[in-house]
Amino acid sequence: MNHYKLTGHAATTPAVASRKGRRSIASVAGKLWNERYLYLLLLPGLLYFIIYRYVPMLGNVIAFQDFSPFQGFLHSDWVGLKHFKKVFEDREVIRVIWNTLYLSFLQIAFAFPVSIALSLMLNEVRGERYKRVVQSLVYLPHFLSWVVVAGIVTVMLKSDGIVNHFLQTGFGIPAIPFLTAPHWFMPLIVLEVIWKESGWGTIIFLAALAGVNPHLYEAAVVDGANKWRQIWHITLPSIRSTIIILLILRLGSVLDVGFEQIFLMLNPLNKEIGDVLDTYVYYKGIQNSDFSFATAVGLFKSLVGLILIVGANKLAKRFGEEGIY
């Protein structure tokens, strides 16, 4: 790979391009004609982006209307910021935003460190074969669908499932309603994320750990450092920047907690605590046809997300790292 950056600054427009004024229309047309087949290749993808990515962005205008499917975009009544006012006044929306942030916080606080711990453990494994087997096992759940994961959890945790049976016969604990009790919702979601994604999350850390100079460990051993001190003084500091960057970028998408997983675990009994922005937009907009309000909530989410990502990226660059764009 060459060292081309995505920022686009390095996009080497031909020298001609800088001499704008002097270029005649004919030469532009000539260049375009020469590139005609390239544009032909570009066209289907471009149409896709315009129709399915950018037209919907424009479609967000219905957040400023009282949209009715019968009147369409053009003839629905304009109501200005009415729906946005409602977004900030509606107790339900506030609760949903709170749920989203709280869940994100839990995931960062509990799921994220598991990946780090797991990669530290994997890094200590010396047997190459054993290491590969364990890696294969911990990566696997990443490729399962959320329906499958939620399905397994449902079957294992229901009131007469294996986990409750074990708790009952082993410890005499009465059946716990894991799936319906509201206070079990968030822990379950976080545990699922840990099971499904923490193995996968080790890849980047393991790559960073592979780059640590082995001489450092040799020197530490000479100084009499035991395994724990080596991890504390050498291993962790050497992946510190990776950890910081991943954390910052995770903060940038703090409002994205994953529609499918949440939706599949929601039921009428835990909806109060489990509803997050994406699922709320789905229920309001698609199930209840409250299009304008749901779009306003969605647009609010996208705009905050945009600010957060750009901010996170700036922050990452301040730490001397490349951002995501």
Add this chain to the structure above:
Amino acid sequence: MVLLALVGLLMLFPFYYMIATSFTSGAESATKTFVLFPQKWVTDAYQYIFNSRVFVRSLFVTAGVTVVGSLFSLLLTSMMAYPLSRNITGQRFFLFLVLFTFVFGAGIIPTYMVVKATHLIDSYWALIIPGAINSFNLIVLRQFFLGIPNDLTEAAVLDGANDLQIFARIIMPLSKPALAAFGLFYAVTSWNTYFNALIYINDPDKWTVQVILRQIVILSQRLDSLSDGQQAAIAQAAPPGETIGMAAILIATVPILALYPFLQKHFAKGVMLGSVKG
């Protein structure tokens, strides 16, 4: 070491539990709340599932959508990535169009409305077109194309080849490993996706396997109640719901497991590519 072995087993346990449950006979699971070591391994649940028109149809639907969708996505992605790897006029603008979708999503409702306006609701294409190009894949594939030495294409130009010919006869064949990786990526996503089927498909005849799985495993609906009534008659003879659910999950996971060795190889590489960015 030992702790890690435990972690590995923890990852493995649900799989074992599913397998054990799915092969348990109805009589045995009626007397016990759960079974870790079935006395007799029976395939009742599997026979039942493969006799269910609803489930088999959903498997065919999902397989078809996955194959057609992955090829379609791969074609569209590479066709767009190639011009973006050349210095075409407006390249920076087009790249910006793609990159902007990383940071700003259009939202569920407006996207739904466009899908509806383009008459895709209840069409299999609704499972293919709205997510046809993954911006991230597009950018990484473009990086890959940028890495192909110019000499090869210049030689072809001297031979009088146009850009279409270069793309089809030089670039694509040279990129086979990368294309295989992205094809797998699209295939897994397509096979696993539940969201699109949930919001764009109302017709139960067109449900994908993930939708059926949710109905029978999470919502505990009976498989026969999902069909058009013909099978209700044999409902009495059906194995217990849990056994069927576990068997259904395993069947829906087999394609992923079959591809897993390839996935692991390519995906780990892809993650690094994405983070190092060429």
